[in-house]
Amino acid sequence: MPTLRRLLIANRGEIAVRVVRACRDMGVAPLAVFAPTDAGAPHVRMADDAFPLPGDAPAESYLNGPLLVETARRAGADAIHPGYGFLAENPSFAAACEEAGVVFVGPPSSSLEICGDKAAARTAAASVGVPVLEGSGPIEDGDAEATASKVGFPLLIKAVGGGGGKGIHLVRSPGDLAGALRLARGEAQAAFGDPRVYLERWVEGPRHVEVQVLADGSGEVIHLGERDCSVQRRHQKLIEEAPAPGLSAAMREGLTSAAVRVARAIGYRSAGTIEFLVEGDRFYFIEVNARLQVEHPVTEAVTGLDLVTAQLAIAAGDPLPFGQEEVACRGHAIECRVSAEDPHGGFFPSIGRIDGVREPSGAGIRVDSGLYAGQAASRYYDPLLAKVISAAPTRDAAIARMRRALLEFAVSGVDTTIPFHLWALDQPAFADGSYDVRFADGWDQGPASPDCLRLAALAAAAWYHRQVTSPALPTSGTAPKWIAAARDEGLRR
Amino acid sequence: MPTLRRLLIANRGEIAVRVVRACRDMGVAPLAVFAPTDAGAPHVRMADDAFPLPGDAPAESYLNGPLLVETARRAGADAIHPGYGFLAENPSFAAACEEAGVVFVGPPSSSLEICGDKAAARTAAASVGVPVLEGSGPIEDGDAEATASKVGFPLLIKAVGGGGGKGIHLVRSPGDLAGALRLARGEAQAAFGDPRVYLERWVEGPRHVEVQVLADGSGEVIHLGERDCSVQRRHQKLIEEAPAPGLSAAMREGLTSAAVRVARAIGYRSAGTIEFLVEGDRFYFIEVNARLQVEHPVTEAVTGLDLVTAQLAIAAGDPLPFGQEEVACRGHAIECRVSAEDPHGGFFPSIGRIDGVREPSGAGIRVDSGLYAGQAASRYYDPLLAKVISAAPTRDAAIARMRRALLEFAVSGVDTTIPFHLWALDQPAFADGSYDVRFADGWDQGPASPDCLRLAALAAAAWYHRQVTSPALPTSGTAPKWIAAARDEGLRR
Amino acid sequence: MRIEISIGGRRQVVAVEGAGADALITPSGTDAEGLITPGKAEGVRLEPLAGAECWRLVAGGRAVPVRVRPHAGELLVTVGSIRLPVRVRRALPVPSRRGADSNSTHRIEVRAPMPGLVSAAPLTVGRQVGAGCVAAVVEAMKMQMEVFVPAPGIVEEVRVRSGQEVAGGQVLVVLRAQEIS
């Protein structure tokens, strides 16, 4: 295997920035690609070189496998890092990379095949003694009803090609099956270019706990502990933390050893996540996320290790950069995903142009961000803008630091999930760690306190007065210039 | 002792921001003070309330003890955090706070008296069996020659009231004594309002290693490991790291237990640092830095603990928030001080107005900063602008992350020490950890490589062409407006 | 400047003075449903934080980040996890002193409170109007502001029409006052 010298990052946003930085840390030249709307994005500006993609639509840009492989070859890249989403778990893309002589930073195509076929993954897990949820393989519309009654209601429809919670639908009764199936197929096609879906038994109030693994592809597999990702909305994770609160030592041992067995059973390589549902003192394997995950920084925070440079080392053919005995968790870490969504309006994507950003910083705070003034929050891509990760000796201190950081975080121009996160941190069920996957359904800003009404009234009065008396103030006045300049500057070749 | 509700921060710049954040984490209301030139500074903008000081000169502002105590009383503050420098180690100020019923976040006045009298501190250290360097008490000009010959040449003249390397002069032979004495007294007077100096034996090529301690004031003292601060220029620290590279387990045990004994001997309370010189397998106590130090974040990074919230808890009368057995170091951390100094011009302060800043971020990087666009780098204050702290599993990885972060860090408008740091990270003596206090004397940018000449030529040609063809580009064009706006906005009451 | 604020069913008129980031806000004492404790003036600061929407509000010895976004004729104000739709409008127009001095005490000039686009100018010459009648609607920053007639009179001139840009202080309508004091 070659030493990596140049690496093409086939992604955008905060994860592309994360990989650029890992490249710098390893002395590898990072190469970016960008859709037209991303011409001024940080990952483009931070890379050593950047290559334009023809259109904003994913099929023309970050899902455009043949063009990405061709670009990597032209650019003299030794390897491609797919980030998460887009082509990260696409076995054909991984195979195309290897055929072109470009290392795919991720699992081998054969592992991706297994992970992508949820039934095969479940069979593999069961074969090494790991409990699984009842479920089906990919289903045809005609067999759906029969298969569903075998699995039992309520059940989930999930995308075979999926991940990231997209295309998941809960069906409580047989009458809703056909409609949900149609929706799920459409979403799966749009998000992953693959309309196949499967069914899985639904557990009412479980916790979502996942285990981070790292494997060298030759049977050496270690785990880096677990994460709790039970704060979800429409199967999209909103908050993750490590370690999982309230997990018994026996449960932790059971989960981590199960994860290592599954990874070994499917011949896994690189960083990956084995997802489980935990219900009381039982757990069930659900699936393998065969990629670096959005929430990997919470694991980095508690272990002090670097998952992305580890991926690059493994891709270069090195052995695992650390052994299981070197992995120890210390303290507590929480991640809040700051997305361009309107939490007061059903979490619908908030489309617009960001005209100002102020990111938090300081002790115990890490921000992985792709944000910039002038950025268009586009309907084409995942609305994730940035991740705030807080780490501290105790969970309470990590919550306090997160609250401080979220209050420092200012994004102008679009709605974000920050108000939801501030709400979540103050809920008793979050504070005591007793929440489960239904937690986010309780989101409701509730009645405003007299103090809040007073502050809102003062803010509105001061804002109005200020606008009337100083109509040409810097912020709103210079924003359009800023944007124009940013766009002008961003137009790389 | 009271629970803290409101805390006045009698300082400026990055350390004031650090304390604001610690207050937020503890639910304490942070209150700022500011000299006129700091009206738009982040610590002012982040505090719950801010109080103006009459002039920029330290005596009128951050050294203005009576006014600061009075401001704290008027503002209803329960406590004052002095940061470092200014009044942090002034026993009269600490006493004045306590008399006014305001908790001084730091050691008791009596400990400050001992730490400020270097001879008394040395005696205290020797009394608990800690080796000390030969030296004198405060000297009169008339006795200087006799005392000096007793201590022996070469020797150092140090400020009694001092700390932070200010007022320190190396004297190699008796003939230089009188002149150096005059200079040292002048600097001591200017920096600390106290012209007293003392003499200390000079060790030629030692390492500067210090131990972080935390004490509750009633005899409970723990240590948080050591830091190496041997990269110094004119006795000013430039780079610090933890753990100290190449330190034997026996030496580490000797240093940390000596530090705890000294802290206990002087009745210490709060966070403090015991400084030593290490020469081969011997070490000597030099002094106690009776304050939170600039370099405290490297200790926070390797221990995962929070020294400032610990200070606040102790100030509120709580016991130490963690015990010695909970302190464990993991990985490696490095801090580079980014100061407004010209490393290519003798490290003289670079006076000017900062018209643009881009701070680094990402995995393993923490930036503690007081930087803002529109900021005047003033001759009145310490030139420290920001600190970059990198942490990683290994020292090599911490160096790689630091290099990445320094290359991401852009400051426009003044010279900074960033070029020096980039040089330092690439020196073999730094890379292998074998450097000592003479390391920074080797700073010399040396001949430019052909690659560097080529890049400089291309940059100059492209810059010139760009200026000629696009004379009204955003950066230079909008900077003055930005500054005007920032100043306008900053004028708080 | 007197400003009327409504949040949900609560409504309050406040007097606001000051310049730039600083404002002294004095709530009127007459409203039992008040949003702000009536009777005492409160100094607040509104400092820009990021872009056009993010501000830091300093009030009552506390600093809190707020987001203020004009939307559909209201302000959406976010404080912490709470977002509130707030209606804000100028409570009463100020009769022009300049007009009163330079012409005659019988004339009333109704002026635009801020620069903007006239979105309605419903009066016609000769019409008799009472105090509080809408003289024009001016739109700026996605907010619609009604400009009221300050005292009863007869419309002498309508100097603007819908769709026209006006400067702050520009005369919109001239009335002949019905009662001379």
Added chain:
Amino acid sequence: MRIEISIGGRRQVVAVEGAGADALITPSGTDAEGLITPGKAEGVRLEPLAGAECWRLVAGGRAVPVRVRPHAGELLVTVGSIRLPVRVRRALPVPSRRGADSNSTHRIEVRAPMPGLVSAAPLTVGRQVGAGCVAAVVEAMKMQMEVFVPAPGIVEEVRVRSGQEVAGGQVLVVLRAQEIS
């Protein structure tokens, strides 16, 4: 545009074309002491990073941060730990085509290469000058640029004087050419 760059004893003339952040730089092949490998054009980008001084230079498949600060008639260019004083000036003025077309082939108009302040205009009417003689010195962004006479001639008009602001492209001096081609 032809630009002469000097660093220490090394000197090189390059041709620069492009717009905005992009520039195509072609070094002249004649200089043995060249700073840039002669003979092949190189595309570079100079993107603003922070304030007026900090830029990202993208060249040869690499991106490096650079700081460029005009100081005492030179540029101080910092790359990594190295800071180099760089002299930059326009290598040769471009004779005005517009002047040549609209008037006569005998006239040469020497124009300001960029907007700035004329800090010297040493020529006097009637004086005979050779190619490369300084027609004026224009100062902008703390840089002094000498503007040269492109071809031998006799000074017909001096249109500017020291201390005067000029626009980019403004005629500074008019010569009557001594040789007509």
